Amino acid sequence: MLELRDICFGVETENAEKEILRNINLQVDERFVALTGPNGGGKSTLAKIIAGILVPTSGKIFLDGEDITGLSVTDRAKRGISYAFQKPVCFKGLTVKDLISLAAGKSISMTEVCDILSEVGLCARDYVNREMNDSLSGGELKRIEIAMVKARGTKLSIFDEPEAGIDLWSFQNLIQVFERMYRDINGTILIISHQERILNIADKVIVIADGQISRQGTRDEILPSLLSSKTCSVLTEKM
Amino acid sequence: MDLIQKNLLQEIAGLHEVPEGAYNIRANGELQARNTTANIDIVTKSDKSGIDIIIKPGTKNESVHIPVLLSKSGLQEMVYNDFYVGEGADVTIVAGCGIHNGGDQASKHDGLHRFFLEKNARVRYVEKHYGTGDGTGERIMNPQTEMELAQGAYMEMETVQIKGVDSTVRTTRAKLGKDAGLVIHEKIMTHGKQFARTDFAVDMDGEGSSVNLVSRSVARDHSRQEFISVIHGNNRCVGHSECDGIIMEQGSVTATPSLTANHLDASLIHEAAIGKIAGEQLIKLMTLGLTEAEAEEQIINGFLK
Numbered sequence: 371m372l373e374l375r376d377i378c379f380g381v382e383t384e385n386a387e388k389e390i391l392r393n394i395n396l397q398v399d400e401r402f403v404a405l406t407g408p409n410g411g412g413k414s415t416l417a418k419i420i421a422g423i424l425v426p427t428s429g430k431i432f433l434d435g436e437d438i439t440g441l442s443v444t445d446r447a448k449r450g451i452s453y454a455f456q457k458p459v460c461f462k463g464l465t466v467k468d469l470i471s472l473a474a475g476k477s478i479s480m481t482e483v484c485d486i487l488s489e490v491g492l493c494a495r496d497y498v499n500r501e502m503n504d505s506l507s508g509g510e511l512k513r514i515e516i517a518m519v520k521a522r523g524t525k526l527s528i529f530d531e532p533e534a535g536i537d538l539w540s541f542q543n544l545i546q547v548f549e550r551m552y553r554d555i556n557g558t559i560l561i562i563s564h565q566e567r568i569l570n571i572a573d574k575v576i577v578i579a580d581g582q583i584s585r586q587g588t589r590d591e592i593l594p595s596l597l598s599s600k601t602c603s604v605l606t607e608k609m
Numbered sequence: 610m611d612l613i614q615k616n617l618l619q620e621i622a623g624l625h626e627v628p629e630g631a632y633n634i635r636a637n638g639e640l641q642a643r644n645t646t647a648n649i650d651i652v653t654k655s656d657k658s659g660i661d662i663i664i665k666p667g668t669k670n671e672s673v674h675i676p677v678l679l680s681k682s683g684l685q686e687m688v689y690n691d692f693y694v695g696e697g698a699d700v701t702i703v704a705g706c707g708i709h710n711g712g713d714q715a716s717k718h719d720g721l722h723r724f725f726l727e728k729n730a731r732v733r734y735v736e737k738h739y740g741t742g743d744g745t746g747e748r749i750m751n752p753q754t755e756m757e758l759a760q761g762a763y764m765e766m767e768t769v770q771i772k773g774v775d776s777t778v779r780t781t782r783a784k785l786g787k788d789a790g791l792v793i794h795e796k797i798m799t800h801g802k803q804f805a806r807t808d809f810a811v812d813m814d815g816e817g818s819s820v821n822l823v824s825r826s827v828a829r830d831h832s833r834q835e836f837i838s839v840i841h842g843n844n845r846c847v848g849h850s851e852c853d854g855i856i857m858e859q860g861s862v863t864a865t866p867s868l869t870a871n872h873l874d875a876s877l878i879h880e881a882a883i884g885k886i887a888g889e890q891l892i893k894l895m896t897l898g899l900t901e902a903e904a905e906e907q908i909i910n911g912f913l914k
Contacts, residue, residue, distance in 0.1 A: 463911030
């Protein structure tokens with residue numbers, strides 16, 4: 371279980387400190403939790419703080435009761451946190467198979483790599499030996515990014531806007547990937563998304579706006595008001 | 610062959626013992642072993658140090674290994690090797706130099722390799738340089754490669770220098786005839802205070818010729834590298850050069866590309882990117898559970914693979 375206590379995060383600007391997140395208190399123990407809200411509200415910052423990429427200005431983070439606030443990205447990964455970037459990182463020379471193997475933490479067989487890739491809707495044969503570079507399309511890179519998280523199979527998997535930057539057709543297939551993941555997963559999925567179909571399978575929906583949690587609850591509690599809300603115009607536009 | 614020489618041979622040619630096919634093994638300035646085949650002849654030059662490798666027209670799927678081993682500290686040599694590749698031949702040539710310097714005097718191997726590819730000949734040329742030994746003497750290699758490709762000839766050159774060479778100036782010159790193609794992949798990593806210069810110059814004289822030069826390099830510690838690529842497009846042709854450099858610690862890389870189009874249909878491109886390992890690459894691998902040092906190692910290994 372993940373718990374955030376009073377998380378604040380600010381950045382120094384020329385004249386003053388700008389607050390990105392203010393007093394975030396949160397418990398995540400459901401199987402599928404969606405973080406949503408307008409762009410610039412602090413969602414990705416929060417995900418990076420959980421993964422250890424950013425250090426909060428104040429506040430504490432607990433994973434299964436252990437205070438992990440001071441732990442590095444590596445140590446958090448080893449304790450069971452995975453993070454799929456919104457913008458997948460390219461590597462010259464590292465192939466899809468290399469990265470899936472690194473994610474799995476061991477040298478894995480071609481069959482295992484193929485299984486993981488087909489779970490995210492990629493025909494493995496065409497991809498295993500491809501370099502993870504920008505010759506792959508945005509949708510392909512996203513799927514491989516998701517496959518890496520799947521290969522790890524940790525207790526907490528964070529996905530930062532898996533739908534961002536991919537076309538509508540790819541997205542239809544991607545939704546199925548998450549629906550399947552929801553059925554199969556042993557841990558918790560924390561997903562940042564603007565997509566109604568993603569929010570619709572969430573056990574819990576958390577709305578972050580202006581650096582704060584504005585609402586949280588079950589999807590039945592949150593979604594109806596969210597979809598009719600004028601304050602979330604960005605969100606509805608994206609849907 | 611002693612253990613040191615065997616180790617050098619393994620590093621530069623991937624060979625445990627003498628190879629199959631044609632070969633010429635030179636150790637400490639002397640011929641150690643040679644084998645010729647019905648299609649590939651190797652002849653010692655009479656006027657200077659070196660050999661002529663003569664490959665008959667139409668020779669297919671044969672290989673030539675010509676490793677050079679230096680294990681005596683202070684040995685300095687200059688070798689001239691000429692390759693004559695007959696029409697329509699398709700062969701693999703593996704050259705390379707391994708220096709073990711356990712003493713305090715500089716060991717140096719300079720070589721000039723000239724390739725003459727006749728019509729439609731194809732060559733895959735692999736060249737590896739490796740230095741070892743705990744002596745204070747420098748390990749120096751200056752390989753020069755000259756290529757002349759006749760109509761329809763194709764040559765692929767892989768050149769690798771990963772470890773232990775203190776100073777190297779690698780000069781490569783090529784002239785391409787009609788529809789000739791040249792691909793060069795260079796991989797180089799320097800450490801300590803090493804210096805490496807790569808100097809390519811290619812003339813695309815023939816219509817329909819093409820060249821692709823790809824260099825990936827890593828400069829660590831206080832090492833310095835220079836990458837110079839000069840491409841002349843003198844006809845309808847396609848030329849591309851690419852220099853990707855990663856610098857670490859105090860390493861430095863200079864890339865100096867030069868493209869000259871002397872023909873309206875010459876299409877020439879150069880790309881160069883030099884910088885430290887991208888922070889996001891390290892972070893990505895760390896989110897997979899690797900430490901920063903492990904992530905760095907994986908990125909470098911992949912980059913030079």
